Amino acid sequence: MPKIRLICFLILSMFIFSGCGSDSETADSGEKVFRYGTTAYGVEMGNTGLNPHSDYSGWSAVRYGVGETLFKFNDKMELEPWLAAGYEQLDDYTVKITLKDGIKFSSGRALDGQAVKQCLEHLIAVHDRAPGDLKIQEITADGQTVTIKSAEKVPALLNYLSDPYGAIIDMDYGITDERNVAGTGPFIATKISDTEIELKKNPNYWNGNVGMDKVIVTEIIDGDTLTMAMQSGELDAVQGLPYASLKLFRDSDRYRISTTDTSRCFFAQLNLENPILQDYNVRRAIAMSIDKKSFTDNLLHGNGSAAVGAFPSNFAFGNESVTAPEFNLQEAKNLLAKSGWNDTDGDGYVDKNGQKLTIRWLTYPGRQELPLLAEAAQATLKQAGIEVIVNNTANQQDFLDRGEWDIFASAFVTAPTGDPEYFFTTHCLKNSAKNRGHYYNEELEQLAQQLHAEFDPHKRAELAVKMQQIILDDCAFIFASHLKMSFVMKSNVTGFAAHPSDYYEITAALNYN
Incomplete structure (x- = not known):
């Protein structure tokens, strides 16, 4: 490896990883910490921060377990309810969505029809793509239901609402200067920059136990640096390795690769x-x-x-x-x-x-x-x-x-x-x-x-x-x-799998043995 890349790796290790703690330090503190390196977060991708109403930052909100949408895609890319319990197509222009009970935002506010209405109205007021996709004419809320009327037929409306820009956030909490939001997901962001996001467990998550106490997502765009960080054990999983590097991990029982x-x-x-x-x-x-x-x-x-x-x-x-x-x-x-x-x-x-x-x-x-x-x-x-x-x-x-x-x-x-x-x-x-x-x-x-x-x-x-x-x-x-x-991870990592939508990464199921 060229000397300059080795120097880059050493510097990156000092500034990014030294504050994360070693495995023994994690064990001593009692916290389960997951360190994730990726090429898919950064300014050039338009997805920095966690505000789903800005550019492609909704991808980060959903990928990193902060935001969730009304519906989501399964492994066959078929729609299934997520925050929604179900829906009724009232006519070619109108759909009524019923929300699940007992869900709260990380801010403590209960998820109801009014919260969804506020969120979607703000989305179509400020987002660049959503208005043209959704073509929403009117939104009404009543208890745990929200009714959406479109200006024209939009057969794929629920699919569009499952785009990460459709992540439901608490508009009463708002969007902070740090581009943080209050979502319904298993994690809450504690620090956000253009190159890194730190997350902690949402103790009141509605959909089961959250396996990890803390997650650190770091942008590493140099392929050699990403490879070395995974090999050295500084990272628990990576996305975006150069194809030539994958063979270094494919035949080792120290690692596991999820591909789709x-x-x-x-x-x-x-x-x-x-x-x-x-x-x-x-x-x-x-x-x-x-x-x-x-x-x-x-x-x-x-x-x-x-x-x-x-x-x-x-x-x-x-x-x-x-x-x-x-x-x-x-x-x-x-x-x-x-x-x-x-x-x-x-x-x-x-x-x-x-x-x-x-x-x-x-x-x-x-x-x-x-x-x-x-x-x-x-x-x-x-x-x-x-x-x-x-x-x-x-x-x-x-x-x-x-x-x-x-x-x-x-x-x-x-x-x-x-x-x-x-x-x-x-x-x-x-x-x-x-x-x-x-x-x-x-x-x-x-x-x-x-x-x-x-x-x-x-x-x-x-x-x-x-x-x-x-x-x-x-x-x-x-x-x-x-x-x-392809995601490469340590062999003891569980609940972390590549998905054909490229949306879902950090979930409540994430854990390690």
């Missing part, structure tokens, strides 16, 4: 403003020249699953329901030849009318998987006769705005609320904000309207499958891999 597929997908959009990419044969040839299995098995060291469509196999509308062009370099060459692209000068790349087939591949370094995907695609597309020029830049938006790209590869959580509509409305429709390649399909637009008005989850899944198949058949989007979320 998530809906974070690494995928490419094709720029249909480029006349060359308006040729279906060229698009399909590109799709057939990307070796997804090799990418996930070799470059991701098995920490991803090869994608077919937008959603992983553990979703009802996931991979197993759709088909996409398979990796086949010879067939890709045949398709290019059908459209007049042949290697006439023997340089290894196909050309047509004196023009080499060159693709500008735009991506960014913020996700460690994306530069690896660019590298893999560049190698296999070269074998098909297509030159790929990679632009891996943190300023990707500038190139998108100027249209200086042919393929844009990015990472996106395609179903953050367990519902398929979100991906299509953000990326695939005529007016989608992230439809960067100006893709358009009339049948897709019509199915999207049906999906927006359909309440039955099984019918929504069927529509999602049809819509995925359309964009896959058009070869306007190429889905490479679904991220596998």
Whole structure:
């Protein structure tokens, strides 16, 4: 390891971990302390603090056991009650939610309909995404019930309320200058900064005994430092290790790894403003020249699953329901030849009318998987006769705005609320904000309207499958891999598991033997 990284680790240990106490000190004090290092908390993620009504800080509130939502997702990403006892759909625009009895905020206030009403009204008044998702027109409260009326049909309303921005907090307690809140979760924050959160047990938690007395969540963005901190025993668990480091822990009985597929997908959009990419044969040839299995098995060291469509196999509308062009370099060459692209000068790349087939591949370094995907695609597309020029830049938006790209590869959580509509409305429709390649399909637009008005989850899944198949058949989007979320922990840690939603981490069940 370079000397500078060793120095960084030693400094980090002195400033972060020295105040946490060793295992023996924990034993002497009688406190159970859990030390957690993660790359997923910090200013760059927009999730510092615990105020769910600000940016993505709701993810931190829910992840770290301070806030809870009315409903939550199980391991199959199906909705189930959490703070709510149940609901009744009064009509296409109105839902009545009944709350569980006996729940209190950490402030001591009882959870009731009025508290939920206050919280949600503040949310839609100040949040950037929630108003557009929820489309709430009116909220009324009566005892342990809250009734929400939407301005238009929102079949996925309960899913949206399960987004971490929907964590219910006590608005009478308010939001402190330190960005702390009073939630209903098993933990209460005692200290908050842009790089660390300290939590203590909520002694009056409503949903069972809380296993840990104290939790310390620390942002560590350097992969080597994170790895060394786990190896040295300074941390009890980590999230975000470099893939190459995972093998250090996989075969040791000192550690345990929890892994699950998530809906974070690494995928490419094709720029249909480029006349060359308006040729279906060229698009399909590109799709057939990307070796997804090799990418996930070799470059991701098995920490991803090869994608077919937008959603992983553990979703009802996931991979197993759709088909996409398979990796086949010879067939890709045949398709290019059908459209007049042949290697006439023997340089290894196909050309047509004196023009080499060159693709500008735009991506960014913020996700460690994306530069690896660019590298893999560049190698296999070269074998098909297509030159790929990679632009891996943190300023990707500038190139998108100027249209200086042919393929844009990015990472996106395609179903953050367990519902398929979100991906299509953000990326695939005529007016989608992230439809960067100006893709358009009339049948897709019509199915999207049906999906927006359909309440039955099984019918929504069927529509999602049809819509995925359309964009896959058009070869306007190429889905490479679904991220596998991995938590590494000491072997004595229990109640700490990766979840496909990427929302739930620190819970009352967290403990160690």
